[in-house]
Amino acid sequence: MADLEIDFECEVAAKYELIPATGGRISKNPSEELRDIPENHWPFFLGRIVPIGKTKSRHVSAEKLGNAVRTLVAGLEGKTEPFHVIVLKIVHDLGAPHPRRGASFPNSWHRLAKKLRLMFEGRHISLDDYERPVEFKWPHPAAQEVESILRVHLVPDKHNKPVLALRPENLFDALTLVAARMVATGTTFNICENCKTPFLSGGSRGRNKRRGDARFCGDRCRYEFHNRRKARQGD
Numbered sequence: 001m002a003d004l005e006i007d008f009e010c011e012v013a014a015k016y017e018l019i020p021a022t023g024g025r026i027s028k029n030p031s032e033e034l035r036d037i038p039e040n041h042w043p044f045f046l047g048r049i050v051p052i053g054k055t056k057s058r059h060v061s062a063e064k065l066g067n068a069v070r071t072l073v074a075g076l077e078g079k080t081e082p083f084h085v086i087v088l089k090i091v092h093d094l095g096a097p098h099p100r101r102g103a104s105f106p107n108s109w110h111r112l113a114k115k116l117r118l119m120f121e122g123r124h125i126s127l128d129d130y131e132r133p134v135e136f137k138w139p140h141p142a143a144q145e146v147e148s149i150l151r152v153h154l155v156p157d158k159h160n161k162p163v164l165a166l167r168p169e170n171l172f173d174a175l176t177l178v179a180a181r182m183v184a185t186g187t188t189f190n191i192c193e194n195c196k197t198p199f200l201s202g203g204s205r206g207r208n209k210r211r212g213d214a215r216f217c218g219d220r221c222r223y224e225f226h227n228r229r230k231a232r233q234g235d
Contacts, residue, residue, distance in 0.1 A: 006062045006181075007155050007165035008174045012095035013051030018088050018106075021046035033107060036077065044084040045110070048103040049091050060094060065178040068094060070200050072113040072175070073120065073189070074217070079197045083110055097171040112172055116179045119146070120189035120200060146180045149173055190214055194221035 122138030
């Protein structure tokens with residue numbers, strides 16, 4: 001897909017603010033969505049992120065979108081920092097998923113992160129006629145569907161030559177498209193053997209080129225794991 005570009009621009013404000021949800025909104029929210037979220041994080045997880053000041057249109061590279069995908073998948077379980085903090089950082093960097101609506105919601109990002117993780121795991125979960133979850137695994141047709149709305153464009157390269165490009169409708173679609181391309185180019189889902197944090201590795205794009213069979217999310221975890229094992233062997 002070297003000759004196929006992702007042509008995406010988003011509206012980014014100079015600043016964003018996270019407004020916590022009230023008790024009424026928290027009580028109305030489905031309990032299963034909050035199951036893995038610490039109770040003291042609920043107001044922020046169900047809050048809304050609003051732009052402050054005017055927004056500017058900014059072109060976003062596929063590499064930057066890919067980094068956001070990695071951050072969302074790794075941060076899904078909130079092991080390193082609260083999920084709403086992760087989302088706020090991404091929104092500051094990339095903007096809101098639906099600029100016309102103004103606000104962005106961390107719990108909507110959480111649903112997206114779950115969807116992306118399932119893609120990397122080769123799984124798809126849908127509800128049957130009785131609202132019961134049913135899981136499908138790759139290569140079942142249900143696990144092949146990405147569900148992203150895309151428009152096809154011809155855009156100029158640096159020599160004004162036409163290049164075929166896919167233009168997502170919004171930021172969530174752009175992240176889904178980039179994640180699908182990452183899967184197709186060999187990026188895999190892993191769990192760090194040291195800290196048990198999910199992470200993505202492998203693939204042919206971007207600067208993050210850890211091997212697809214990587215055992216650790218980074219050098220620090222690799223050193224800690226091997227040093228701890230050496231210490232046990234020395235006892």
